[in-house]
Amino acid sequence: MANEWELVGRLAFSALLGSAIGYERERLAWVAGLRTHMLVCVGSTLIMIVSAYGFSDVLSERVTLDPSRMAAQVVSGIGFLGAGAILARGEIVRGLTTAASVWSVAGIGLAVGGGLYTPAVAATIIILIILAGIKPLERHFIGTHQRRELLVTAERDALSFDTLHDALGAGTTRIQQFVIRQKDSAPQLDDIVITFTRVTPVQFLALQKRLGAVPGVLQVKDPDAPAG
The missing domain is CATH 3.30.70.260 (ACT domain)
Known part of the structure; x- marks a missing residue:
């Protein structure tokens, strides 16, 4: 099991990665901005840590646990935030990209909580490229x-x-x-x-x-x- 300070570091690192994506949404004045993305990323990291290490004291030969069960609930449960990001734009259906970024940030948090730092950083970079880098190309090529x-x-x-x-x-x-x-x-x-x-x-x-x-x-x- 990772020591407590390493787990604290995972939470802080998760907040950093979430803030990078949240800032990109914040500068465009979307309702799910910097703080929302940071909270989602840190919260999902904490849930992953609890899922992986929170029940170690009850494990025995007769008791086994599936650490992936709580993580799976994050993936499905994040939908309510995504729906809020979409509906908050009024009568026109907008905010699908922001909803997808919130869902993706939850995945980054789970990866950090599981100690998968390289995939988490790579996913953050790729998501930022998709959100900020591809939009000008999309505008240019779509016309x-x-x-x-x-x-x-x-x-x-x-x-x-x-x-x-x-x-x-x-x-x-x-x-x-x-x-x-x-x-x-x-x-x-x-x-x-x-x-x-x-x-x-x-x-x-x-x-x-x-x-x-x-x-x-x-x-x-x-x-x-x-x-x-």
């Missing part, structure tokens, strides 16, 4: 021209996701982000940012016209459109 944004000014509460769905129909499935903020200069109005993904210019123009016809919508603006 940013397929991702378009509209700025909408509407009367207060005139445009919700339900009314948007009624107006756009099947076009609603192309929405990547739907953000409503109260207009600072006019509290009776809303500033709304709607981001569409994988739309052709013709489809984007049709969606823009449908939005402009919604009652209470005062202005629909394409920020990428040439001036004049």
